[in-house]
Amino acid sequence: MSVIAAFYGGKSILITGATGFLGKVLMEKLFRTSPDLKVIYILVRPKAGQTLQQRVFQILNSKLFEKVKEVCPNVHEKIRAIYADLSQNDFAISKEDMQELLSCTNIIFHCAATVRFDDTLRHAVQLNVTATRQLLLMASQMPKLEAFIHISTAYSNCNLKHIDEVIYPCPVEPKKIIDSLEWLDDAIIEEIAPKLIRDWPNIYTYTKALGEMVVQQESRNLNIAIIRPSIVGATWQEPFPGWVDNINGPNGLIIAAGKGFLRALKATPKAVADLIPVDTVVNLMLAVGWYTAVHRPKSTLVYHSTSGNLNPCNWHKMGVQVLATFEKIPLERAFRRPYANFTSNNFTSQYWNAVSHQAPAIIYDCYLRLTGRKPRMTKVMNQILRTASMLEYFLNRSWEWSTYNTEMLMSELSPEDQRVFNFDVRQLNWLEYIENYVLGVKKYLLKEDMAGIPEAKQHLKRLRNIHYLFNTALFLIVWRLLIARSQMARNVWFFIVSFCYKFLSYFRASSTLKV
Ligand SMILES: CCCCCCCCCCCCCCCCCCCCCC(=O)SCCNC(=O)CCNC(=O)[C@H](O)C(C)(C)COP(=O)(O)OP(=O)(O)OC[C@H]1O[C@@H](n2cnc3c(N)ncnc32)[C@H](O)[C@@H]1OP(=O)(O)O
Ligand SMILES: NC(=O)C1=CN([C@@H]2O[C@H](COP(=O)(O)OP(=O)(O)OC[C@H]3O[C@@H](n4cnc5c(N)ncnc54)[C@H](OP(=O)(O)O)[C@@H]3O)[C@@H](O)[C@H]2O)C=CC1
Incomplete structure (x- = not known):
């Protein structure tokens, strides 16, 4: 008793x-x-x-x-x-x-x-x-x-x-x-x-x-x-x-990470x-x-x-496990694929904020405007970044x-x-605790149905393809602009093309010899 x-x-x-x-x-x-x-x-x-x-x-x-x-x-x-x-x-x-x-x-x-x-x-x-x-x-x-x-x-x-x-x-x-x-x-x-x-x-x-x-x-x-x-x-x-019922402390950040809004944090990976x-x-x-x-x-x-x-556990270990769980049990209707980048450096953190948070929000808001809808992503993103900045003090000390x-x-x-x-x-x-925690956030806080997991996974695949397409298109545009403006870029480009051509010719010749 x-x-x-x-x-x-x-x-x-x-x-x-x-x-x-x-x-x-x-x-x-x-x-x-x-x-x-x-x-x-x-x-x-x-x-x-x-x-x-x-x-x-x-x-x-x-x-x-x-x-x-x-x-x-x-x-x-x-x-x-x-x-x-x-x-x-x-x-x-x-x-x-x-x-x-x-x-x-x-x-x-x-x-x-x-x-x-x-x-x-x-x-x-x-x-x-x-x-x-x-x-x-x-x-x-x-x-x-x-x-x-x-x-x-x-x-x-x-x-x-x-x-x-x-x-x-x-x-x-x-x-x-x-x-x-x-x-x-x-x-x-x-x-x-x-x-x-x-x-x-x-x-x-x-x-x-x-x-x-x-x-x-x-x-x-x-x-x-x-x-x-x-x-x-x-x-x-x-x-x-895994029971949880408010968005205080880690909960809000876990949601923001799972939905793909928050992909980088100013945090010391080894801090407790x-x-x-x-x-x-x-x-x-x-x-x-x-x-x-x-x-x-x-x-x-x-x-x-x-x-x-x-x-002791540290933010790196926690971030890795949160992401691993989202691979298995993703949140529904994510904005981007979940990713976690922890940096304690001011410059890198600002870079990631601009590239990973603000730029995608602005692009998405442009898309909403063009399709006749009310832009909202920049507001959401600013809210998340404000919360993350309030928690920074605790993420960078032990x-x-x-x-x-x-x-x-x-x-x-x-x-x-x-x-x-x-x-x-x-x-x-x-590891077990964090997995149950993330699952709890999905079930009890966001009230998402587990039956929606296959669709959420499909959605993440689509996002990955959009991501690859977008990056390839961006690379080609930037490269095209560079070639048009810089002799140096043109030289590099011709060098790469001729190198590839020679490599392919050699490969073709050697395979013909074998036959
Ligand atoms: C890279 C990716 C990473 C991936 C991996 C991720 C790994 C995990 C990483 C984990 C890192 C953990 C770090 C923890 C450090 C904690 C240290 C604590 C130390 C002390 C602990 C304590 O001793 S003690 C408890 C601590 N104390 C708080 O933790 C309150 C803080 N926080 C606020 O001080 C205010 O939050 C603040 C922020 C001013 C904004 O304030 P704010 O005014 O801008 O925003 P609000 O909070 O009002 O809410 C914003 C919108 O959420 C809506 N909402 C509200 N509740 C809702 C609900 N239950 N369900 C749905 N939605 C809800 C609300 O309705 C608003 O929606 P709307 O905007 O549409 O109206
Ligand atoms: N959560 C955490 O990470 C940590 C919490 N703590 C401490 O633990 C305690 C509980 O925190 P937690 O449960 O997370 O906080 P919550 O914000 O979830 O709960 C706060 C409670 O206080 C009540 N309350 C606030 N203002 C009033 C008021 N004017 N009159 C009557 N009741 C009021 C709230 O009532 P209502 O529902 O009406 O708003 C609610 O029941 C706090 O003392 C906090 O400092 C300590 C360390 C960490």
Whole structure:
């Protein structure tokens, strides 16, 4: 019997960010392994014209929750969606709901955040810093609370090269920033933002670092732990391999590569690709929740959920495997044949951008105009290049994350818990994982039918023929122009032609002699 699964039995668990990528997998695993838990409270806002109930219904009826419905048929009754907007005062939670949360909650998993790299400083601070402070304040009024698990990111200190499992101070106190945002207007905030974030690459990582500091400063006598995942990828094993549902991180780039839009990236091929499967992160979260509540460590422990130091993969290896999978299982209606060129050189990268990305988009848009349609490829391409440039910082550096606490926790688990809540990334086979990941992107994100694979392969063959034809035509045109204008080119041309002629004559003569 799993000790961790038993621990969550009968518990009331509060999850923020439950409608997000990590939150959904966390809920799924909780319901599947501890179907006798009392209730999961989720803080949700209405979105995209959907009410809270519609959002919950959609999640519970998704493929991800198929197994849950078998082991926990009354899952609908065990989930309680509470209206909340984390960017509002008191999260805009009603008095009755607040009362219930304060009096019943046993464990908190704080996953909600804005993960956009280009968010405004005001909004990112509201979500990633102020809301964390507010939640800690709520937690301090919960008499039954056993553990508060805060989800940060391994990149919250990416301005350092070696990162230990400790909370690092930020140059400016979070409280000062929160206070000043109250009276500064938006234009001034955006002006001072670059000065505040200093050597952090974006507002997201900076505000996540501030969030950790808030956790340290406002922890009071709560049992708190911080988990820092690196780049969270598709599921490795549970509930099934390859599940993914948003275009963040690698997902958007994998699609862009598979559709043939993105054929070159400014990335250091040997840099560590620190991906971590989402189910591995969730297993660690649940183990940390149990350990923090039961063992009550004296200080706030930080746990790194990373792969680089235990089982490293690099961007080159990842790119090769992504392409190999697209050979076998291509995406439908690709724009060009998938190809991956990684370069860390500025000049080469700009060259590939012009030749491999912008030029084909312009040519295709001309074709659309000529055929009376609205041009759109240049816009799509610019969007992809903007995303790729935002991720460049992470594709050209490697970090070392120590994992003492994570390894210590692993050794504390019973063999059964090590199996059920496996977060040992050393067992991960990258080639198999990446293949399932790419397949998952096709099936669960793009919702493409596997029956369409033969047609997708045919389409790629047609694209290859168009590519050869286009290149041959281009070569002939350029050559013709060169011959017309340059004596040197003409000489080279006559040399090649006479060489070929002599070679053929010799070949003909020698074959006649043999006869
Ligand atoms: C050479 C080929 C290669 C081949 C091989 C390839 C091998 C693999 C290589 C892998 C390399 C991996 C590198 C990862 C590094 C990650 C490091 C993370 C480190 C920190 C990790 C963390 O700690 S934390 C999570 C990280 N945080 C994000 O990763 C958010 C980032 N991102 C944004 O910050 C914004 O994205 C940004 C970019 C501002 C644009 O912003 P933006 O405004 O320009 O664009 P949007 O994002 O709004 O969306 C654009 C359009 O996608 C539509 N769309 C949205 N969702 C959709 C959905 N689910 N399904 C369908 N479509 C969807 C949307 O509706 C828009 O469509 P439309 O334009 O038509 O409206
Ligand atoms: N994905 C990754 O690669 C990594 C993620 N992390 C961390 O993991 C956590 C979860 O990330 P992930 O699941 O990927 O992110 P998602 O963007 O998928 O989910 C974010 C969640 O936060 C919720 N949220 C955002 N704003 C509000 C708001 N104003 N009120 C209520 N809820 C809100 C979202 O709700 P809604 O559905 O309504 O938008 C959603 O449920 C974050 O803390 C992130 O920093 C860390 C490292 C890597």
